[in-house]
Amino acid sequence: MPLDRVRTLLSGPFTPQPHGDWDLDRGPPPPATRLTPAAVLMAISDEAAPQLLFTRRTAHLKRHAGQVAFPGGRQDATDPDAVAAALREAEEEVALPRQAVEVLGTLDPYRTGTGYLVTPVVGVVPPGLTLKAQPDEVDELFHVPLAHVLDPANHVRQTGQWQGQTRHFWSIQHDRHYIWGATAGMIVALSRRLEAL
Secondary structure (H helix, E strand, O other): OHHHHHHHHHHOOOOOOOEEOHHHHOOOOOOHHHOEEEEEEEEEEOOOOOEEEEEEEOOOOOOOOOOEEOOEEEOOOOOOOHHHHHHHHHHHHHOOOHHHOEEEEEOOOEEOOOOEEEEEEEEEEOOOOOOOOOOOOEEEEEEEEHHHHHOHHHOEEEEEEEOOEEEEEEEEEEOOEEEEHHHHHHHHHHHHHHHOO
16 A cells, blocks of 8 residues: 555655756756755545645745645744644645644655755645635645555656746646646655655
């Protein structure tokens, strides 16, 4: 089961391997000291067929409007660490009570081309939680089977234009939902870690 493998991965020694938008382009990574710390919560439902929680950001936001993402955001000065930031943001964005999350650990930090160093926090949540999107930030909540997003057969490398340059990125399609960019990149990194177990 995918969730069992994630538990196994994060219960053993885990050496972070930073990666990011620059990996597919084979260019130099941006200096980590110039990046803004951020964190996201990869919330996995604890059920026979585990589901991964996603949000669709509202169209009026200045950054990443309309994109599919994990709950999360910038790490505030009041957050003691990335885990606290991810739990706080998830509670604010989708009303996910932090006490309902069993934190398994953190994954490889992701450096984005927009200037963030994002730490994915993996947590297990009970199935059937009542969540509510914060309308100023989130248009929609949805779940995708964990097995689907972790399957390398569903990972598509794509090319597009960004700020006048050709960039490469990962995407994952599920029904009408198109997951791409940093969110897909974090999933691909987790999938590759699991494949190496």
